[in-house]
Amino acid sequence: MPLFEFARPQALLLVLVWFLAMLVVSWGMRQKRRRLVFWLSREEVDLWWRRTRWQMLLFGIATLLLTVSLAQPRYFAGKVSVPVQGVDIVISLDVSHSMLCEDIKPSRLEFAQAIIANLMDRLQPGDRVGLVVFGGSGFPLCPLTHDRSIVRTYLDLISPSVMVYNPTTHIAEGLTASLKLLKGKKREELRGSVIVLLTDGEDQGSNWSQAAADCAKLGVPVFAFAIGTERGAPVPEVTETGAIKGYKRDLQGKIAVSKLVLETLQSIARKTGGKVYLPVDTRREVEALLSDLNDYRQRIWTKQVAQWRELFPLLVLLAALSLLGETWLTRLPVANLPETKR
Numbered sequence: 001m002p003l004f005e006f007a008r009p010q011a012l013l014l015v016l017v018w019f020l021a022m023l024v025v026s027w028g029m030r031q032k033r034r035r036l037v038f039w040l041s042r043e044e045v046d047l048w049w050r051r052t053r054w055q056m057l058l059f060g061i062a063t064l065l066l067t068v069s070l071a072q073p074r075y076f077a078g079k080v081s082v083p084v085q086g087v088d089i090v091i092s093l094d095v096s097h098s099m100l101c102e103d104i105k106p107s108r109l110e111f112a113q114a115i116i117a118n119l120m121d122r123l124q125p126g127d128r129v130g131l132v133v134f135g136g137s138g139f140p141l142c143p144l145t146h147d148r149s150i151v152r153t154y155l156d157l158i159s160p161s162v163m164v165y166n167p168t169t170h171i172a173e174g175l176t177a178s179l180k181l182l183k184g185k186k187r188e189e190l191r192g193s194v195i196v197l198l199t200d201g202e203d204q205g206s207n208w209s210q211a212a213a214d215c216a217k218l219g220v221p222v223f224a225f226a227i228g229t230e231r232g233a234p235v236p237e238v239t240e241t242g243a244i245k246g247y248k249r250d251l252q253g254k255i256a257v258s259k260l261v262l263e264t265l266q267s268i269a270r271k272t273g274g275k276v277y278l279p280v281d282t283r284r285e286v287e288a289l290l291s292d293l294n295d296y297r298q299r300i301w302t303k304q305v306a307q308w309r310e311l312f313p314l315l316v317l318l319a320a321l322s323l324l325g326e327t328w329l330t331r332l333p334v335a336n337l338p339e340t341k342r
Helices: 009-036 042-070 108-121 148-157 171-185 208-217 262-273 284-301 312-330
Strands: 005-007 075-081 088-095 128-134 138-145 193-199 223-225 235-240 244-247 276-279 303-308
Touching: 005 009, 009 042, 042 312, 088 108, 088 138, 088 171, 108 148, 108 193, 108 284, 128 171, 138 148, 138 171, 171 193, 171 208, 171 262, 171 276, 171 312, 193 262, 208 262, 223 262, 223 284, 262 276, 276 284
Parallel strands: 088 128, 088 193, 193 223, 223 276
Antiparallel strands: 005 075, 075 303, 128 138, 235 244
16 A cells, blocks of 8 residues: 555546646746846846746746645545445344234334334434334345335234234244345345344244244344233233224133243344334334444444545645745835845
8 A cells, every 4th residue: 555646546647747737837937037137237137037047947837836736646545444345234023913912012023113113213324124023924025125115014004903813922933034135136145234123022933943943043042022011911812903802811711811922032143243122112222232233233234445645725825925035036125125236
């Protein structure tokens, strides 16, 4: 890496034009000096020539500096890290019946939807977002896209009426469907991809451990939002139209209570290199996720870029001072000059 360079070296060809112009000016001033001998004394001509040479020197320096500044000289000032592209983010949302529990108001599902909406509003422009929903099975709802409005449209369509056929929670289905969506990139390792998982963690028999291992193998971290509370809440019974008609009961006839299972989410995050967030509102933990995504983006996609400091402002300043000096010599009063004999 050179310590000094010209950003536009082709402009240095103008130095040749400057050199030829200065030769012409010098020749013209010498011709003028010869002619002045017929009109002024030798002492007056010598005095004029001394001042003229200084004027020519300052004028030449100023024009040379301005000519060189067009080539944009600069010096190397070190390297800085910049991200070169965004991150592919698949949001995997649990839409099982337990997400209708109201231990988080207004419900776990609506709270998760608010988190997703807030997250999309604050992602980087280069990030792509996809949406997967899962319960007893998982399927992509929206492909990876830069258009956040499309993701929002699909997100708003999720309601209890679409949750009728996903009564159970199989986290492995959500992770597997998310990986399938990311594999559209056709890479052995899904570099620059993450899964944002929103669930209560109450898995009901899926092999989520193997699904997490698959994510880790492909280099996809899982950042999980734990939606729910440890005290839990009754699980609503949903009709085919999505209306809540009561609460589910267990084998003993007691009302089934869904509780947050944090250990499952912590294990998934630990295996994949992600993190678990316990949201108390729809903003604070999103800020933490955005910070972690920024660190991930810098770590995965960052490259070192040379940083240069421009020198042309200094050259222009020196040129202006030289022209100021040349102008001062031009306006030097004759009374200040030594008296010469006629």
